[in-house]
Amino acid sequence: MKAIIIGSGLGGLLSAASLSNSGYEVEVFERLPINGGRFTNIPYHGFQLSTGALHMIPHGPTGPLANLLEEIGADVEIVRIKPSAVIRIPRKKGDTNYSFGHKDILFEDFKTQFSLINRLKLIFYAISTRKNQPNEGSFADWCTKHIDQDWTNRIADSFFGWALSLRAADVPVEEGFEIIEKLYRHGGSGVPMGGCKGVIDALIDVVVRNGGSIHTSSEVTKILSDNGKATGVLVDDMEHKADLIISDIGHPFTAMMLDDDTAKTEIDRYSNIAKKLKPSAGVKICLTSDKPLIGHGGVLLTPYARRVNGINEVTNIDPSLAPPGKHLTMAHQCVEWKNIDHLEEEIDLGLKDLEEIFSGKEYEVLLVQSYSDGWPVNRSASGTDLKNITPIKGLYVVGDGAKGKGGIEVEGVALGVKDALQDILK
């Protein structure tokens, strides 16, 4: 059996490695000259910046991605971070920004910022919502209705902004609670040694070891099918036949490559649904300093910043991601859909935030990277993902446009790949 994978992003390579382990002959076609999509390193002035992700795996060595990597036999070390997250709050109670100083509290202690009555409510809801997950409206709506306090909105926006590049008002409540449930179950984040590329290289090793091949600078321009069943792809006008096709380029781009008269109605319907998906947008600001700005490997959540949601400093875990004696610090901010056309202002606000968050510290801005539309944070905002199947038999979509339920970023990619494989290999 032959499988062709379109795109060598994380979802594509996880699928390729798994299928090659299951006896498939695997061939991967990647449009760009580099593998890894938005989950790999790009060297820049001696630093290992990234194409997208922030060199972090949300649930560390015990989450869905780590489990799948282990199942596949990919040799990558994921180091759990302690503390996994710290929250920066203004020094004085009542202040609403960091301009008069700050203090840091452990993520676990976020409860201490609630009023006494809300703390009691929180204990009640922590138990009751695990049994009966709410399923209507947004996470923010739920918070306002149940634990209405300025802090609730701030911490929810900061956490979901960091984790999903969405405001709490744009996270379906069901997805929000599924994510909290997974945090309980799998624990907090970890750093893959060598950064994102550590994972990508380990997966490529598995594919190559199993006799599979990966072609870079090779663009698939059409998905071929016959009577509603996938038969192959077109690359540089050359036909490549396959029994199974996995697309890691998201549903909308996959739909655009289909052309099958026998399944026209289904394909049109699929294209229309795919077009409605809203990718999530964000800005990543990469900083460098001689002395650490954060001093630990965990996420620094910044609920009192104007735009920045959270920051990490991965060189505290893997110093090889920066030149000797230097640190690499990356700040992430969600960009609301209505602000995508005012990106420069959004970036300015993020830079101002960083000046206040790291006031009195010396650092340099290395690069500002923005993500939206055709190269977004997520091809479909968390909680709105379509499943892996398509109207064409033998054609599946994986990656961040087809994440599994409750999976933060790459954890969702891993869950989606698992769902697809289960269907394929059953």
Place this chain on the structure above:
Amino acid sequence: MKVNDNCVGCGQCATFCKLDAIVVNAKAKMSEKCIECGICIAYCPVKAIEG
């Protein structure tokens, strides 16, 4: 090199430019250091750079 509306500002081009000739702030822009070598075209994930 011309940058079209597809550009989202991801900065991938800037990191592969051997002359540090691309400035990115919400969008990529070539500086006077650009010698039109065209290497960046291949690395752009959204086909935003035209020769």
